Amino acid sequence: MPAISDTSASARSSVDPAEIARFSAIAAEWWNPHGKFAPLHRLNPARIRYIRDRICAAFGRDPEAERPLEGLRLLDVGCGGGLVAEPLCRLGATVTAIDADPQTVGVAATHGREMGLAIEYVATSAEALAAEIAAGKRPAFDVVLALEIVEHVSDVDFFTGTLASLLGPGTLLVMSTLNRTPKSWLFAIVGAEWVLRWLPRGTHEWKKFLKPSELARSLETAGLTPTETVGLVMELTGSFRIEPRDLDVNYMMLARKP
Amino acid sequence: MSAAALTCEIVIIGGGLAGMTMAAALGSAGISTVLVDRDTAETRLAPAFDGRTTALAFGARRLMQAIGAWDAMAAEAQPILDIRVADDNSPLFLHYDHSEVGDDPLGWIVENRHIRWGLLQRLGALSGTVTHLCPVMANHVERAPAGVTVTLSDGREITARLAIAADGRASPLRQQAGIATDRWGYGQQAIVCTVAHEDPHNGVAIEHFMPSGPFAILPMTDDAEGRHRSSIVWTEKERLVPYYMQMDSAGFELALRRKFGDFWGRVSVLPSAGAASGNERFTYPLGLMLARHYAGERLALIGEAAHVVHPIAGQGFNLSVRDIAALAEAISDARALGQDAGGAEVLARYERWRRFDVATLAGTTDVLNRLFSNTEPVLKLARDLGLAAVGKVPPLKRFFMRHAMGTVGELPRLMRGEPL
Numbered sequence: 121m122p123a124i125s126d127t128s129a130s131a132r133s134s135v136d137p138a139e140i141a142r143f144s145a146i147a148a149e150w151w152n153p154h155g156k157f158a159p160l161h162r163l164n165p166a167r168i169r170y171i172r173d174r175i176c177a178a179f180g181r182d183p184e185a186e187r188p189l190e191g192l193r194l195l196d197v198g199c200g201g202g203l204v205a206e207p208l209c210r211l212g213a214t215v216t217a218i219d220a221d222p223q224t225v226g227v228a229a230t231h232g233r234e235m236g237l238a239i240e241y242v243a244t245s246a247e248a249l250a251a252e253i254a255a256g257k258r259p260a261f262d263v264v265l266a267l268e269i270v271e272h273v274s275d276v277d278f279f280t281g282t283l284a285s286l287l288g289p290g291t292l293l294v295m296s297t298l299n300r301t302p303k304s305w306l307f308a309i310v311g312a313e314w315v316l317r318w319l320p321r322g323t324h325e326w327k328k329f330l331k332p333s334e335l336a337r338s339l340e341t342a343g344l345t346p347t348e349t350v351g352l353v354m355e356l357t358g359s360f361r362i363e364p365r366d367l368d369v370n371y372m373m374l375a376r377k378p
Numbered sequence: 379m380s381a382a383a384l385t386c387e388i389v390i391i392g393g394g395l396a397g398m399t400m401a402a403a404l405g406s407a408g409i410s411t412v413l414v415d416r417d418t419a420e421t422r423l424a425p426a427f428d429g430r431t432t433a434l435a436f437g438a439r440r441l442m443q444a445i446g447a448w449d450a451m452a453a454e455a456q457p458i459l460d461i462r463v464a465d466d467n468s469p470l471f472l473h474y475d476h477s478e479v480g481d482d483p484l485g486w487i488v489e490n491r492h493i494r495w496g497l498l499q500r501l502g503a504l505s506g507t508v509t510h511l512c513p514v515m516a517n518h519v520e521r522a523p524a525g526v527t528v529t530l531s532d533g534r535e536i537t538a539r540l541a542i543a544a545d546g547r548a549s550p551l552r553q554q555a556g557i558a559t560d561r562w563g564y565g566q567q568a569i570v571c572t573v574a575h576e577d578p579h580n581g582v583a584i585e586h587f588m589p590s591g592p593f594a595i596l597p598m599t600d601d602a603e604g605r606h607r608s609s610i611v612w613t614e615k616e617r618l619v620p621y622y623m624q625m626d627s628a629g630f631e632l633a634l635r636r637k638f639g640d641f642w643g644r645v646s647v648l649p650s651a652g653a654a655s656g657n658e659r660f661t662y663p664l665g666l667m668l669a670r671h672y673a674g675e676r677l678a679l680i681g682e683a684a685h686v687v688h689p690i691a692g693q694g695f696n697l698s699v700r701d702i703a704a705l706a707e708a709i710s711d712a713r714a715l716g717q718d719a720g721g722a723e724v725l726a727r728y729e730r731w732r733r734f735d736v737a738t739l740a741g742t743t744d745v746l747n748r749l750f751s752n753t754e755p756v757l758k759l760a761r762d763l764g765l766a767a768v769g770k771v772p773p774l775k776r777f778f779m780r781h782a783m784g785t786v787g788e789l790p791r792l793m794r795g796e797p798l
Contacts, residue, residue, distance in 0.1 A: 164723075172716070234525075
């Protein structure tokens with residue numbers, strides 16, 4: 121952990137207010153697969169499959185079972201509309217999902233209720249939840265997901281430190297984000313925002329993207345052990361597949377908490 | 379909500395061949411399903427209910443096997459070992475011999491009631507997963523962003539993630555959803571009957587192209603008395619159909635013999651088993667109908683609710699089977715990833731998968747029918763040469779044969795004979 125300044129950890133936040141305002145404006149769009157979040161809908165099958173399989177491998181579950189994640193306590197940080205929380209709940213996990221934006225959490229919670237899914241949605245920050253765990257008000261999690269979120273936070277090391285404190289011993293952290301390469305600038309900024317307009321312009325700031333080595337170092341500093349990094353590659357059809365060696369644009373990283 | 383509400387993942391409206399096959403496919407994959415069927419099993423198995431036979435292509439038989447319904451109908455399925463295509467008054471014959479593409483038959487001819495029997499047996503075995511409600515109607519289907527509520531004629535309610543419309547060519551569900559269709563009439567009807575002939579057919583199917591439309595002779599299994607049987611699909615100009623239908627039995631038999639010929643000995647029209655003698659012939663209108671969309675919010679169309687094609691290539695039910703295999707796979711794959719079984723992604727995948735396949739086949743059968751139901755001399759010469767050319771170029775012919783067998787293209791797992 122980096123040295124903490126004079127502000128206390130619980131009062132400090134990794135949330136950037138300008139980013140929150142942007143997402144709030146488009147919260148209702150979350151569940152429209154052809155809407156502004158179409159890229160996340162397209163990412164979903166590949167990344168849910170990867171997450172399911174890796175959680176199953178880590179906890180000795182059968183991925184082909186009807187509810188393979190039954191009983192595992194899972195936290196989705198930066199849950200957005202619940203695109204990841206809902207499938208993992210259907211697969212059996214006991215899901216807590218948080219987002220800093222109350223409107224987005226409202227959208228997600230409403231949708232989850234309509235789907236008959238018991239997901240605990242909370243409009244809070246990872247830091248506040250970590251403080252609850254530290255105070256013994258709730259147990260630590262078996263799995264923490266932080267997907268497409270670290271590229272939006274203002275202090276990466278502080279954020280990964282918080283993620284580490286949400287996990288119990290012998291548990292799993294799953295992250296996904298965008299690499300900082302010329303190709304990712306071309307695909308994620310020029311392609312997705314300027315040309316194809318899949319994302320509103322200004323969704324991403326390329327300079328905030330992390331190279332895998334930088335993220336791994338930050339996780340190690342937080343006391344976690346990175347175990348695997350894989351790429352997510354877009355196919356010509358617009359869907360994605362896991363590609364272990366191509367980390368140039370989107371990638372996922374797993375880390376164990378010893 | 380009434381006290382007797384049923385909750386399931388998928389509700390299928392319509393208990394015809396497509397609806398029952400869909401239910402068996404979903405049930406075999408462990409997906410909780412309710413099948414809403416307006417008829418009782420007894421009605422559907424009665425010979426007079428439906429005198430048709432269905433050609434199951436190779437891929438369709440594999441699906442029937444994969445969903446556990448084939449064994450109960452296998453004894454009643456006649457393998458097609460050779461298909462002969464002949465043009466009217468033309469010496470040129472096109473042979474499709476199964477030994478050119480492998481050891482498997484080109485397809486199987488099965489009476490619809492035997493397919494129903496096989497499917498009903500399977501649905502009975504799946505009763506823990508599939509609830510077959512009959513006789514009951516779907517009075518109202520309410521589709522909402524989060525799910526479907528079906529109100530039945532007996533007052534019960536069903537809630538599900540997805541409604542599948544298997545309610546036939548007039549599909550009330552399709553109309554309610556405001557899904558438009560494109561239609562072309564052919565001015566033709568099909569007269570369907572069963573004949574006995576003195577000599578065995580040896581598994582040969584004959585498609586005889588005549589100016590009024592194709593005349594198909596499809597091999598059936600021998601009946602209980604050991605008579606050699608074939609099923610006739612006689613396409614006729616619409617205005618002439620009443621004339622043939624009003625003939626007495628002897629007159630109709632004479633007319634049929636003129637069309638059929640005598641290469642398998644004397645031909646006689648069989649009364650449908652158990653039916654009154656007047657019930658030996660059935661007619662079905664022919665036309666091409668394509669729905670503009672295969673899905674709507676919380677709704678998927680399968681079978682004739684989505685498409686009606688000309689029976690010239692024997693592909694109608696095989697097209698439905700491809701719908702079923704594709705939709706079952708999209709649903710099953712989504713569930714394995716915890717996704718909403720009736721969500722927009724599942725439906726988009728289904729629609730993408732089916733659109734191209736159906737449009738291609740509908741176009742092909744349409745062109746075939748227009749080409750062959752015509753006496754224009756230039757067209758006749760072109761099709762004589764065309765038939766001969768296809769027969770003389772083996773790779774091209776094998777491609778056509780594999781397509782007719784339903785083993786070409788990106789096949790859903792069930793059509794490759796694999797479980798979901």
